[in-house]
């Protein structure tokens with residue numbers, strides 16, 4: 001009976017919608033945590049904000065009541081013959097004016113505190129995000145669901161600030177209603193009942209349509225993400241070049257239009273129904289209001305209540321109706337925002353898998369024996385395939401080892417394991433005979449310098465781009481320039497208008513874009529910033545011309561004399577400069593030895609070397 005018959009489909013769908021609505025309500029539990037974050041951001045401003053709102057909440061009742069007293073006094077004065085004493089009336093008017101002014105000042109105070117507190121909160125959350133992201137594993141960043149979470153959490157930092165004012169306004173309105181209800185009950189408790197009759201239909205209508213809008217927008221999450229993506233690639237500096245040369249703008253905009261039109265039409269039908277039903281239901285509310293109004297009018301005419309009380313009751317009733325309706329609309333907005341908060345909290349609660357041991361060891365200084373791979377295998381968490389397997393070899397201290405192999409052979413994976421960016425799935429890596437996992441993680445990271453093939457082109461100054469290699473030395477100009485000279489980046493930087501203070505890249509004003517090879521020289525200088533004992537260069541010279549690459553590697557070998565290095569390169573003329581060469585094929589070690597030894601073996605390495613040598617002739 002697992003098949004769903006036609007009639008049941010609707011029921012299942014409705015159940016799904018209910019579930020997501022429940023989820024939405026359940027997410028309200030995130031609010032206390034959210035407010036704790038706000039409280040931690042600034043206790044003073046939070047208290048100030050709440051106090052101001054409490055005072056503001058009491059003002060409508062006070063103003064309505066003073067209004068009633070004014071009208072009653074005016075009517076009394078009309079009836080009094082002869083000389084009239086207006087002093088009480090003036091006091092009341094002054095009081096009303098005072099309340100109006102106070103209300104205005106408090107509103108401004110609330111807006112001010114909302115905005116200041118919001119800014120502080122968003123800055124604080126952004127910093128928490130950056131710090132937390134840095135504590136997580138590389139593998140976590142490669143997971144699509146994690147990435148979605150991160151992306152959404154990132155958006156939360158700014159947009160969720162609105163949630164704070166929404167929730168506080170909600171509380172404020174509830175308190176105002178409480179005050180008004182006390183006044184209404186004091187005069188006529190039945191009016192409260194009529195009020196409920198007036199707003200409940202609207203509330204049910206609102207809830208129903210919120211549910212539908214929400215489940216539509218949720219079921220369309222992937223499409224909406226695609227729309228975001230299309231909007232981004234359709235208008236971004238990164239894609240502009242290819243969009244133009246491949247003439248893609250028509251293709252992208254029609255794809256966007258097709259998808260967005262479909263969403264628009266679905267949404268339009270809900271919005272239309274919502275508008276029609278909303279009008280009908282709020283007319284019911286208006287009918288109930290006027291029913292109550294007629295009732296109050298009759299009581300006034302009969303002399304049971306004064307004209308002042310009439311205005312007070314009608315005013316209270318009307319503002320309560322408005323407030324209640326506002327609360328209901330806002331309620332679903334808050335519930336939806338709270339749902340998105342979940343992403344932020346989920347992200348902040350993620351824990352890294354690679355953690356330092358309880359009693360970590362310091363990395364030996366100097367490393368005496370080197371690194372030993374013992375039957376190391378690794379699978380990426382989202383893949384069934386072994387990226388590397390059965391790797392057993394010894395990287396001697398002070399040795400220069402070149403990794404060679406075809407695309408996808410596992411070279412980058414191997415060096416990531418060496419730097420403990422990933423943990424081996426099987427086997428272990430030893431450093432001077434001790435498992436890498438027993439060493440202090442930050443000390444290890446400090447002692448290993450890697451320049452990746454996909455290094456980051458930071459849109460910052462040339463100087464900062466180099467200092468990134470050892471950020472604690474960001475002010476050490478001499479060290480930065482020395483490193484640039486070693487990597488040949490100095491020649492590039494000297495030609496820039498602002499030299500070392502030149503902002504690189506085209507994202508910011510006055511930024512200067514470098515060529516691929518020039519960027520590589522700058523990135524390579526990062527390696528020289530470090531006093532790392534193990535240096536890893538993962539194809540950092542692929543964009544350099546042959547002469548520059550040769551020179552860079554010659555210098556590299558000389559300059560890091562005595563330190564251990566692993567080089568990955570597809571150019572055999574460079575590779576042969578290494579002490580030994582490790583040839584990888586489909587994640588497995590095929591050959592290991594010096595250039596001469598491997599040539600003499602006449603195996604895979606020799607074959608590829610000769611192939612390339614021929615090409616160069």
Ligand SMILES: Nc1ncnc2c1ncn2[C@@H]1O[C@H](COP(=O)(O)OP(=O)(O)OP(=O)(O)O)[C@@H](O)[C@H]1O
Nearest residue numbers: 142380383387405406407408409410411412413414
């Ligand atoms: N983040 C990842 N998630 C899943 N699989 C990956 C990931 N990175 C690499 N792989 C897979 O692992 C294998 C080894 O990749 P690796 O990047 O180590 O190769 P490489 O030898 O450095 O290649 P290249 O010469 O192209 O840089 C490849 O089959 C690749 O598809």
